[in-house]
Amino acid sequence: MKARKAGWIFVAPALLVLGLFFFLPVLAAFLMSLTDFDLYALRDAANLRFVGLRNYGHLLTEPLFWKALGNTVYFVVLGVPLSIGASLGAALLVNSKVARFRNLFRTVFFAPVVTTLVAVAVVWRYIFHTRYGFLNYALGIFDIAPIDWMGDPHWAMPAIIVLAVWKNFGYNMIILLAALQSIPDDLYEAARIDGASNWQLFRHITLPGLAPVLTLVSILTMTGYFQLFAEPYVMTEGGPLQSTLSVLYFMYEEGFKWWSLGRASAVAFLLFVLMFVVTLVQLRVTRREGQL
């Protein structure tokens, strides 16, 4: 009896905070997306009008929203596999029996994860500088002509992807490393005695052993990448020619530049639905593959 009351008292502060500042706004987000909430409504709720699904209709016919959505999908579709690939490569290297200074390299590969995104975006903007940046200098050594990374609509998003991969691969590397170390050594020994090649070992022991973890990290990475915002905000301001405008950036501008908070809520809600659906699809696909 005493413990029962104590339980509620112990969880009350956290539940109060989460309820008021997370669950209530989640519900409000959907309701707000059905209104014309703007600067006037922010001052006095009496100015609020219910508009039904008009915000959604407006968005779906707005070319800039589709542009932002396309850019975000491009970032996710290219960025997630590259990130996971880099994470897997780094994890395999660090886990290799012949590797030296493994702890040092693990730390170095992980360091970008803890850095401040805004700060490293500023650093990378300089590395990508057309004339004085280090990247174009390095490419010049191989006789590759300078690329206008931040000024060319074709190259701005790839540049942001490079930053994102560099910043994030260490995180999944740590998780994959733990998974690699949990694959029993006997499996490899037995297969080697049977004459399996390194590639066969990787294909038939390592990859299946990592499969569940790979699914998990790709879903987490994907949902993270759908939330692209700070990189274009700092590096390109969404340009050039809106080529790096992301869905969240679009939401930010609708909401806090034009103060169309109702419409911005609709953007947030659509993004959430999209992420949710893609996650479900990914789970289902991997489950089906697992059955084959």
Next chain:
Amino acid sequence: MKRPAATLLVNTALVIGGIATAFPLVWMLSVSFMQSGAAGHFPPPLLPAEPTLENYRVLFAKHAAGRYMFNSALVALVVTCISLIFNTMAGYAFAKLRFSGRDRVFSLLLGALVIPGQVVMIPLFALMKELGLVSTYGGVIVPAMASVFGIFLVRQYALSLPDELLEAARIDGASEMRIFRSIVVPLLRPILVTLAILTFMASWNDFMWPLIVLTQQKLHTLPVALASLSREHVQDSELMMAGAVITVVPVLVLFLSMQRYYIAGILAGGVKG
């Protein structure tokens, strides 16, 4: 593949990857000590010809970097302290105290993990406006006073606490608060250190919400200030690198000194904060 060839290949790949990964951070540090304008040369200089602290001086004297650093530290410390208390109490209760509706409430919380924080930012802004917290430290601190991830992390760890110990204390007549403070918290110490580090870093690095809610420049945290400074001083590379250094170095040092706890948190959670 033969052993020596494999050794060479793996270690070469590690060295190249390591250099490529560390390079941006090392170069950032190096350029931050260059004279103004020195970085605008081709080929790009690797080391400062005449090292100087001038960029840092300008940053603190002309651009109020000290103020932004204070704001960042204050917000991150307060968020860490309060959320640590709330999350620990809740995480422990969800693991060890029996009360009606406990498991249903907990699975509701877990379900909330799929909702990205950005969905709530717009209504949250309206709510903050209503509460008079827009453009105050409170606007950043208050919504971060508890987190599902933190509760989850503490709960997972607290599940392994021995029930007999808590029961014995109860029989001896200790109050629930007393048990929590004198028995539970000391036993949870490792996970609390982990959670404190993760929370501090997440708060220090946070960008989008502070950008939205801290509308007054004098309240800006370092990332927000650096973003607006970098938009105004696009060509001033040396100054920007110094700004990046003072933003990144505190968290990097914290990570390097507490690496074991940090990694433990990632592996225990498996979920991004």
